[in-house]
Amino acid sequence: MKNPSQKFVEKLGLKDPEADVQREPAAKENERRNFLKKAGLGGMMLGGFMFSSIEDTLAQSTSKVNRNSAPSDLKITDMRYAVVMNGHARCPVIRIDTNQGIYGLGEVRDGASWRYAMFLKSRILGMNPCSVEQIFKRIKQFGFHARQGGGVCGVEMALWDIAGKAYNIPAYQLLGGKYRDKVRLYADTPEGNDEADFAARVNKRINDEGFTFMKMDFGIELLKGIPGTTSNSNFWDIGRQWTNEPMTYGGTEHPFTQVQITDKGLEIMTQRIAMVREKIGYEIPLASDHYGHFDHNNAIRLGRAVEKYRLAWLEDLIPWKFTDQWRQISEAIETPTLTGEDIYLKEEFIKLIDAHAVDIVHPDLATSGGLLETKKIGDYAEEKGVAMAMHFAGTPVSFMANVHCAAATQNFIALEHHSVDVDYWTSLVKTKKPMIEKGFANVPDAPGLGVELNEDVVKKHLDPEHSAYFAPTTDWDKERSWDRLWS
Template sequence: MKITEIEMNVLESPYDYGVADGDSDSRGPKYAFLLRVRTDEGIVGIADCDSHPHIMKAFIEAPSYLKAFSEGLKHAVIGENPFEYDKIWSRMYRSSYYQGRRGAALHAMSAVDIAIWDIIGKASGQPVSVMLGARRHERIKAYASTLFRNTPEAMKEAVRKYRALGFRAMKFGWGVVAEDPRRVVALVAAAREEAGDEMDIMVDGMWTPDVKLAIRLTRELGQLGVFFVEEPLHADNLEGYRKLAGAVDVRIACGEQLAGLYEYEQLLREGDVDVIQPDLSRAGGLTEARKLVTRVELAGKLLIPHAWTSDVLTAASLHLNSYQQHPVFQEFCTNDTPLSRDLVVNPLRLEPDGHLQVPSSPGLGVELNEEVVQRYTIDKLAVRA
């Protein structure tokens, strides 16, 4: 089997990012990037990528600048056997040396890698979790992932909504809290009052440069029983994370902005956070994340994948969770937008007890809704050998 083509779609949502007054939920990113990797046997792998779509497209289609050293990813992928995923990953990494090889280059590599694992599963008649080496879990507890509401009453209303949908855990992030971190305690207190003790609550996106403020607010959030506090500091502030993690009893989470094992190993070594949060579409795909699982387990930490796009990325993350020895949560983005809700014909469904089934069909186990993809596509390109 050989890879013959990479097809890319840039999609645009009719909505802007955020939660406007009167909206039932967050609207999610303005754009989406979908990728298909085609083979000479007619098997097609799919992926989406939580990065800037126009930049991802450029990283893949770019012509050769220095052969096998600085060129578009298509040169490293087309003509290769998808079952040699490690070889392909290394070729992509080497071909990105002069494009930065981390950051956006790894984001584009991640999308290609996820699609390759989808091919491997489909060609083998097995779900991706089995092909990773272990399908240890069939169901993963989900948490509703959404943006902070502006008032305590709106927070209570959101809790009622997610409880009614079946969620037993939820995470509020960014929005007004990123603008003013000091508002976080009152808003979370309202959510806890409505949720009682039966629901897990997580907090995201205070993103302050002030480590002492982060310590004080995190301690107060600890009194409200939050499961973790995610990215209270900027992701590069590793010394700040070490100080924060050592000063509080609450779990500290970080990692969605990182790319590749080098950066995660640095986070483990220098930041000493409790929860590692790779986004598969930025962290290096399943090939890199599979290795990261082992690193995190050996360090005695938790790995909870970040997933904030469509059911394609969520499905990939579920397979990684299934592979783990001790998975904790699956992030389930609640964005009320077609680029999150309508991109697949077999959307993931929350079970009554707040869990998601790990897809059991070959590959990722979800298939694109081509009519929806075409409706929102604003740019499309297929590259071949």
């Protein structure tokens, strides 16, 4: 029977000089010396092997192996942030550190405050980041719809990044595995200075950049200052959709403006769609967005007027919360309806789906609850025969979180890429393979989210008002209150 040292020698693929008893003493001694050199363990260490158990031998021989982590012993030790400019939008990126040197990256939704995330720091310090759902249930009460959900979602992204690194697997695998190796993207149709310039830009989108799915805006902002195109625009400034001051057009929910579109206005709006359809053809799906603020009756009127252009969907015609009005719109028109980018958590999506109010749900992962909650939304929608597209407008950190979720969700259609024309966008991070190729995102096989920040580039594009790069945040370490929601 072979002793442990003989088994170990054979495992290394070396010849034991003691086994050849016929060799000359001098030759045996030379062979012994060569053996020790090849083993690379040193005479003293090998001597220890010869008189140790298999368990001790293996422990000693692997003592210098780099173990990424001991997941059950991981603890959150810190959370910091850096506010990155993604074009004109502020995008707070957070970093959660642990006691084992592993860290995770997440992102608060574009345009939101980093405070939504930092408020959560004192509530997660000391917890095991691999207990993602436990931490999510602890903090989800502090999120809400639209940008207010960004902090909870950013933390959830970072936790999956840590968990994947701890177990050395990509995040999608922790969600149950992937359905696809590439994620289809959709991009905005670019604007041009004139029709020829527009045609050239569209050609670049399709032929050079390779996008197979497009979206356009054609709202009543186009009608500003054109007599006879809208009613009640003598009171509301229909060109100020993106304001948010109280009692302004932009800050008033759609049903309460009572703006109406005339036949002349509809004709101008549909002419814009016709121009885009002429340039891209009908083979490529064309979705639409940003119509302005008018009620569900005018939404139906608009929907019927554009049916011949076979749009992929009409997005956010009215606020998502008016479920009954959404159902009336969807039942009255043929073009698919879609909403959801400002909904936090699955419960409100379930209401829309159960009421058959929309044809497609459209969560933004940085608002809807993060990777797992968004997958739950997609899975529920799938059971009810509803598809899911995904809204996104942030840095590559949040983008890759979306890619993992989209890869793991069967009823997924396409993911928005809102930064095609931001020239430094892809260089904000480092990845093992290109993030995007010909209109599709590559699903990474690297651990966690599969992305690391390119520090030099990120530092060049920090928000001038918040130019610190992951500075200490000790002021948030002990900000506590009695948070339990039940007695």
